[in-house]
Amino acid sequence: MRRLQDLLVSDAVPADGRLPPERDLAARFGVSRARLRHALDALADKGTIYRRQGHGTFAAPPVVCGSTALSRIAREATPQDVMEVRLEIEPALAAHAASRARADDLARLEQMMLATLDQCERAAYETADDIFHYNIAVAAKNPLFLEIFGSIRTVRKLATWSDARRETHTPEVMARFGGQHRALFEAIAARDSAEAARLMELHLLDVNQTVRRRATEAHPA
Incomplete structure (x- = not known):
């Protein structure tokens, strides 16, 4: 999904690299959560995004924030x-x-x-x-x-x-x-x-x- 890839390199991503929740991203792009999840899975397989269980999805390897x-x-x-x-x-x-x-x-x-x-x-x-x-x-x-x-x-x-x-x-x-x-x-x-x-x-x-x-x-x- 081109719009999702554009988001990953934009100033809209916060400093810690954390992406919005899936439901928010799906609403933003006007797609179903299933379609969005498929796109996220493909980007994760390529190493473009990073998932940490309990922490969220990140546009770059996450750092430990708030410590x-x-x-x-x-x-x-x-x-x-x-x-x-x-x-x-x-x-x-x-x-x-x-x-x-x-x-x-x-x-x-x-x-x-x-x-x-x-x-x-x-x-x-x-x-x-x-x-x-x-x-x-x-x-x-x-x-x-x-x-x-x-x-x-x-x-x-x-x-x-x-x-x-x-x-x-x-x-x-x-x-x-x-x-x-x-x-x-x-x-x-x-x-x-x-x-x-x-x-x-x-x-x-x-x-x-x-x-x-x-x-x-x-x-x-």
């Missing part, structure tokens, strides 16, 4: 704090994704991996990178892990240094990280949990070193 604790953590946490946690969590997510991902999970993951290979603009790359890592967490098939990962994403997005992080994404860095994403996807698709965990750790270590190097260059001792 005073996460807002406080975002004010206090440094990029290094976040990377320490990611290095503990995401290799395990990659390993679980390799053993548990369904065919539709792999299709969405491949789509987002390819998107990270085809971006020359920093903001677009960061969006594709974010959704790629989010879909690995989804493919791990553990709701508690996904909630923890969602909290990490929320802190990253709320932190005051989130925009500055984008400056590390030079064309050379984006190309290197994209190649790492390809290798990581291939390990997950091959059901090689150990290799997926190893590659995720190497990728995050490279991300961490790149961010630290950029910070040193910007603020030399």
Whole structure:
């Protein structure tokens, strides 16, 4: 449904990406809820929208909103704090994704991996990178892990240094990280949990070193 796809990229979608209830969308577009649900199912299969049971339907991977604790953590946490946690969590997510991902999970993951290979603009790359890592967490098939990962994403997005992080994404860095994403996807698709965990750790270590190097260059001792 073209009008629904236009809505997803319009200013009408709130900052948290949450879409209106199905009954409201059906009334807005003048279609039955069954037809609307069919369109939403097709977009969800493509990874264009995201559903979280009990939370709603989102135009982008949802973040945890309204949490005073996460807002406080975002004010206090440094990029290094976040990377320490990611290095503990995401290799395990990659390993679980390799053993548990369904065919539709792999299709969405491949789509987002390819998107990270085809971006020359920093903001677009960061969006594709974010959704790629989010879909690995989804493919791990553990709701508690996904909630923890969602909290990490929320802190990253709320932190005051989130925009500055984008400056590390030079064309050379984006190309290197994209190649790492390809290798990581291939390990997950091959059901090689150990290799997926190893590659995720190497990728995050490279991300961490790149961010630290950029910070040193910007603020030399």
